[in-house]
Amino acid sequence: MSAISKNSLKSSLLQLECHFTWTLLKQDVDLDDLEETIDNQIEFFMISNTTNYNLLSYVCHLKNSNEEALRNLQKAEEEVQKNHPDEIARRSLVTWGNYAWIYYHMGRYEEAQTYVSKVENSCKKLSSTAQLKIQLPEIYAEQGWALLKFGAKYYMRAKNCFENALKNEPKNPEFNAGYAIAMYRLESFSQRQCEDVDLCLEPLKRAVELNPKDTFIMALLALKLQDLNQVDEGEKYIEEAMQKTPDLPYFLRYAAKFYRRKGEVDKALKILKKALVVTPKSAFLHHQLGLCYRAKLFQLKKTTRYPPQEQVEELIRLSIFHFKTVTDQKTKFFSAHTDLANMYAQGRRYEEAEEAFQKAFQINILSCSDxxxxxxxxxxxxYFHRKSESEAIKYYIEGLKIETESYARNKCRNALKKLLEQRIQVGLGDATDFGTLGLFHNLNGEKHEAIECYEKAIALDPDNEEYLNALCELRLSISS
Incomplete structure (x- = not known):
């Protein structure tokens, strides 16, 4: 193929609406885990799986399995023929776009061009003006589903995609479900960022009204109602959904989460074990089991003055087993790593706790709040296990230095302030403590308090350049 026609092919490919042009980056996701998630959804959700096969083809390409990617695109085409025989062109644009890109990456340029032409001709028939792009609600929705699968940094884009899809079909149950999930995820993420929002309640209710069979959405609605202290209302939805899909693992895991948060840990464990029979490899289920055994441990310690050591050790062992199952399988599941590390610490297995923390530090897809x-x-x-106040202070400060406001930053702030003030109150406070408290106030934007602390630090350590420079900068910032 000549350089000119190869360049024009690449130019056409970049105009297609498909996974290859939606900026879905493989460094933002654990590909093995995503592949397993999609496989499970294909198995358990009895709906048209065109969307799942298209995404799976893209994941296979990212894993350098282009032949497997082509096989999944073939399955996507079969799904369209089976479920939408009267709308094959309209429903296949993303699939054909993916075909074109995969053939291009395989160096099979003639076949790539064939699929580009297929998209172009279909777009011309479907819209008198469009050439390679057409703004169809199905394509917006498919992009939305793909974005949801690629993690928190994509949630806002996913929400926008479903909004665009709903402009054309406001009562479409699938688009409403996608919008509600995007809102729920965004809100869960926002709560960790300290924002008090409850915008997903109405979209979840609407999605349930439009499709009362969607028990996954019902479970999310129940959890949201639980967040808003409407526990009885939430439980009604869980019980109704339990009647409809008693064996659907995607529903059961959220039902278990509902009961764990309600304090009915044994009920949650029973539900999780039932779901685990259906999907034994599910990292989500193992993580929830670990959280349940941890909750039982904390309950035992809280309600019993001298809890039986064998019981304590057994709950720690079970919790560690499930958290470790998750981290072995999902190397980038951040909270499972910290849960595992903390549980090792509970069992006084400090070397293993240290190792688990270090693995968490190496995860390359952590958000600021993570x-x-x-x-x-x-x-x-x-602080609590290694008995090192200086190291504890160092890491609380690192958390505070990341300026994104979040629930976790608040926890770092409170822990640091409490520890420093304690040291100063009992007379242990030295120049370093006052200097650190100065930095703490400065990071909080409390400049006058920061100046006061740096002055005390310099009184104890007059030649410290770091404190002198910080004090000088603060005074200048106030006077300017």
Whole structure:
């Protein structure tokens, strides 16, 4: 193929609406885990799986399995023929776009061009003006589903995609479900970022009204109502959904979460074990089981003055087993790593706790609030288990230095302030403590308090350049 026609092919490919042009980056996701998630959804959700096969083809390409990617696109085409025989062109544009890109990456340019032409001709028939792009609600929705699968940094884009799909079909149950999930995920993420929002309640209710069979959405609605202290109302939805899909693992895991948070831990465990029979490899289920055994441990310690050691050790063992199952399988599941590390610390297995924390630090897809959370837990580990106040202070400060406001940053802030003030009150406070408290106030935007602390630090350590420079900068910022 000549350089000119190869360039024009690439130019056409970039105009297609498909997974290859939606900026879905493989470094943002655990590909093995995503592949397993899609396989499970294909198995358990009895709906048209065109969307899942298209996404699976893209994941296979990212894993350098282009032949497997082509096989999944073939399955996507079969799904369209089976479920939408009257709308084959309209429903196949994303599939054909993916075909074109995969053939291009395989160096099979003639076949790639064939699929580009197929998209172009279909777009011309479906819209008199469009050439390679057409704004169909189905395509917006398919993009939305793919974005949801690629993690928190994509949730806002996913929400926008479903909004665009709903403009054309406001009562479409699938689009409403996608929008509600995107809102729920965004809100869960926002709560960790300290924002008090309840915008997903109405979209969840609407999605349930439009499709009362969707028990996955019913479970999310129940959890949201639980967040809003409407526990009885939430439980009605869980019980109704339990009647409809008693064996659907995607529903059961959220039902178990509902009961664990309600304090009915044994009921949650029973539901999780039932779901685990159906999907024994599910990292989500193992993580929830670990959280349940941890909750039982804390309950035991809280309600019993001298809890039986064998019981304590057994709950720690079970919790560690399930958290470790998750981290072995999902190397980037951040909260499972910190849960495992903390549970090792509970069992006084400090070397293993240290190792688990270090693995968490190496995860390359952590958000700012994840990093703050990690610094907070590691600071606690240093303080409560390693008995090192200086190391604890160091890591709380690292969490505070990340300026994104979040629940975790608040925890770092409170822990650091409490520890420093304690040291100063009992007379242990030295220049370093006052200097650190100065930094703490400065990071909080409390400049006058920061100046006061740096002055005390310099009184104890007059030649310290770091404190002198910080004090000078603060005074200048106030006077300017």
């Amino acid at each position: 990093k703050q959370e990690l610094y907070y837990h590691y600071g606690n580990f240093q």
